[in-house]
Amino acid sequence: xxxxxxxxxxxxxxxxxxxxxxxxxxxxxxxxxxxxxxxxxxxxxxxxxxxxxxxxxxxxxxxxxxxxxxxxxxxxxxxxxxxxxxxxxxxxxxxxxxxxxxxxxxxxxxxxxxxxxxxxxxxxxxxxxxxxxxxxxxxxxxxxxxxxxxxxxxxxxxxxxxxxxxxxxxxxxxxxxxxxxxxxxxxxxxxxxxxxxxxxxxxxxx
Amino acid sequence: xxxxxxxxxxxxxxxxxxxxxxxxxxxxxxxxxxxxxxxxxxxxxxxxxxxxxxxxxxxxxxxxxxxxxxxxxxxxxxxxxxxxxxxxxxxxxxxxxxxxxxxxxxxxxxxxxxxxxxxxxxxxxxxxxxxxxxxxxxxxxxxxxxxxxxxxxxxxxxxxxxxxxxxxxxxxxxxxxxxxxxxxxxxxxxxxxxxxxxxxxxxxxxxxxxxxxxxxxxxxxxx
Amino acid sequence: xxxxxxxxxxxxxxxxxxxxxxxxxxxxxxxxxxxxxxxxxxxxxxxxxxxxxxxxxxxxxxxxxxxxxxxxxxxxxxxxxxxxxxxxxxxxxxxxxxxxxxxxxxxxxxxxxxxxxxxxxxxxxxxxxxxxxxxxxxxxxxxxxxxxxxxxxxxxxxxxxxxxxxxxxxxxxxxxxxxxxxxxxxxxxx
Numbered sequence: 001x002x003x004x005x006x007x008x009x010x011x012x013x014x015x016x017x018x019x020x021x022x023x024x025x026x027x028x029x030x031x032x033x034x035x036x037x038x039x040x041x042x043x044x045x046x047x048x049x050x051x052x053x054x055x056x057x058x059x060x061x062x063x064x065x066x067x068x069x070x071x072x073x074x075x076x077x078x079x080x081x082x083x084x085x086x087x088x089x090x091x092x093x094x095x096x097x098x099x100x101x102x103x104x105x106x107x108x109x110x111x112x113x114x115x116x117x118x119x120x121x122x123x124x125x126x127x128x129x130x131x132x133x134x135x136x137x138x139x140x141x142x143x144x145x146x147x148x149x150x151x152x153x154x155x156x157x158x159x160x161x162x163x164x165x166x167x168x169x170x171x172x173x174x175x176x177x178x179x180x181x182x183x184x185x186x187x188x189x190x191x192x193x194x195x196x197x198x199x200x201x202x203x204x205x206x
Numbered sequence: 207x208x209x210x211x212x213x214x215x216x217x218x219x220x221x222x223x224x225x226x227x228x229x230x231x232x233x234x235x236x237x238x239x240x241x242x243x244x245x246x247x248x249x250x251x252x253x254x255x256x257x258x259x260x261x262x263x264x265x266x267x268x269x270x271x272x273x274x275x276x277x278x279x280x281x282x283x284x285x286x287x288x289x290x291x292x293x294x295x296x297x298x299x300x301x302x303x304x305x306x307x308x309x310x311x312x313x314x315x316x317x318x319x320x321x322x323x324x325x326x327x328x329x330x331x332x333x334x335x336x337x338x339x340x341x342x343x344x345x346x347x348x349x350x351x352x353x354x355x356x357x358x359x360x361x362x363x364x365x366x367x368x369x370x371x372x373x374x375x376x377x378x379x380x381x382x383x384x385x386x387x388x389x390x391x392x393x394x395x396x397x398x399x400x401x402x403x404x405x406x407x408x409x410x411x412x413x414x415x416x417x418x419x420x421x422x423x424x425x426x427x428x429x
Numbered sequence: 430x431x432x433x434x435x436x437x438x439x440x441x442x443x444x445x446x447x448x449x450x451x452x453x454x455x456x457x458x459x460x461x462x463x464x465x466x467x468x469x470x471x472x473x474x475x476x477x478x479x480x481x482x483x484x485x486x487x488x489x490x491x492x493x494x495x496x497x498x499x500x501x502x503x504x505x506x507x508x509x510x511x512x513x514x515x516x517x518x519x520x521x522x523x524x525x526x527x528x529x530x531x532x533x534x535x536x537x538x539x540x541x542x543x544x545x546x547x548x549x550x551x552x553x554x555x556x557x558x559x560x561x562x563x564x565x566x567x568x569x570x571x572x573x574x575x576x577x578x579x580x581x582x583x584x585x586x587x588x589x590x591x592x593x594x595x596x597x598x599x600x601x602x603x604x605x606x607x608x609x610x611x612x613x614x615x616x617x618x619x
Binding site for chain 2 (some may be wrong): 063144149151152169174
């Protein structure tokens with residue numbers, strides 16, 4: 001476990017529904033096999049944009065705060081709110097600026113475009129390569145498990161309630177097959193009308 | 207000059223088994239690959255051992271084949287010595303363990319899964335690690351897509367993380383009916399083929415009931 | 430490895446640190462203090478590479494005090510923790526990173542405990558441990574810690590942890606100092 005991306009553990013997933021998006025993460029923070037914290041949230045809110053960061057926890061904190069500063073500056077200078085695709089490109093350029101000494105993070109961006117009303121999800125590698133998806137994106141140490149769950153549970157055009165159930169089951173069952181992901185979950189469901197629901201999930205504590 | 211490596215990376219894609227109250231299912235894709243090269247699109251990885259036993263062994267395919275040969279020999283001798291008495295799955299599983307552990311210090315690089323009907327008429331799935339550690343389980347996945355398949359089986363076969371909408375208590379385990387199980391296998395593999403390049407082409411499903419064996423084939427993506 | 434524990438109780442934070450200071454095969458000191466008063470209501474407990482540790486925490490303390498003088502407003506415990514984290518995170522990608530793990534304990538109306546490792550991972554916790562000691566005491570803390578511990582109950586829990594460490598740790602760590610951080614500031618207990 002000398003891989004920096006796998007020291008602290010953790011995973012996240014985001015999905016598109018009908019006029020809604022959901023983004024979820026686990027709550028564990030560990031040092032190798034020892035769990036240090038069970039309430040380490042990996043999803044950060046920037047206006048209407050929700051960004052999950054998995055990977056090395058120190059970089060999660062550094063990048064998420066730096067993004068907070070950049071987002072605030074954007075809204076002050078531009079005098080308008082930031083769209084999800086803009087947030088995604090901002091994350092991408094932040095990561096690529098560290099091309100040869102990367103932040104060890106695997107971000108996801110989720111949100112709904114305020115002008116078009118289109119749901120948006122996007123994932124990145126640690127140097128900022130964007131992957132805009134029309135269904136779901138995953139990241140973290142349980143990537144394979146999340147892909148297996150999401151690929152079989154996901155359906156197009158789900159309602160916010162269906163989306164919540166699907167993303168929760170995806171996260172929970174994937175987390176149970178990864179030793180360094182788990183200790184509870186966190187789910188945001190974002191709807192077109194601006195409604196945001198935050199829910200905590202209980203799960204196995206081992 | 208580098209030393210000869212007795213292990214290679216040629217392997218079948220993935221396999222999966224589900225045990226029911228009166229059936230057992232063993233499924234595997236028919237893609238065979240070495241690294242990123244596809245060797246074959248119709249190479250069955252399910253071995254019929256006789257006595258109503260079926261086996262897949264994901265990992266290094268030369269070792270997988272050798273293990274099947276070893277097992278067939280063992281079963282043949284068992285018949286010779288015991289007046290053609292049928293080998294039960296529990297005994298076959300123990301034999302597999304003996305064969306695998308017998309090569310403790312030069313292991314067969316495989317993760318075998320065996321299905322059969324148990325003595326009490328229930329469907330049985332036994333899974334092994336390369337050294338012979340084994341257990342009877344409700345379901346098991348192995349091979350390249352095992353990490354993708356296993357959490358899905360936990361969720362849909364043993365209802366992990368599902369709550370009963372009425373009581374709010376964990377949903378009670380119930381025995382799946384055959385059609386549901388077969389559909390689960392198809393869904394699981396379609397999903398896995400979507401994300402794992404070593405999995406695809408055709409899905410071969412062996413369905414074991416008290417009435418005998420049924421084989422089904424189902425198309426997967428071929429890219 | 431030095432012992433570094435922190436326990437947040439209802440009205441205070443306890444910092445438990447080992448008293449031995451060892452280099453190689455010799456114990457150089459049996460009354461070492463691994464806790465530093467950062468400002469009136471914030472204490473830093475530290476362990477890691479000798480040299481790095483004192484240099485780092487004194488640097489943090491100096492800047493925290495400077496901030497207090499210049500702005501006539503002391504940094505909160507949260508702010509001290511964020512500042513220390515940032516210094517560690519920045520240092521991590523330098524030519525020679527600080528190898529220092531710290532616990533930041535403070536009381537600004539409510540008691541507060543931060544766990545920060547040398548990578549710059551900062552988490553707020555009810556109880557925390559660094560190094561090998563964590564393998565021995567975390568289960569004890571998981572079992573006995575509650576939100577409403579009194580000082581006496583907190584000290585009793587600390588005793589449980591120290592007893593376990595004395596029983597299971599292969600080296601003699603020469604006992605522990607217990608520092609209490611409450612609304613009156615930082616003090617050494619006993």
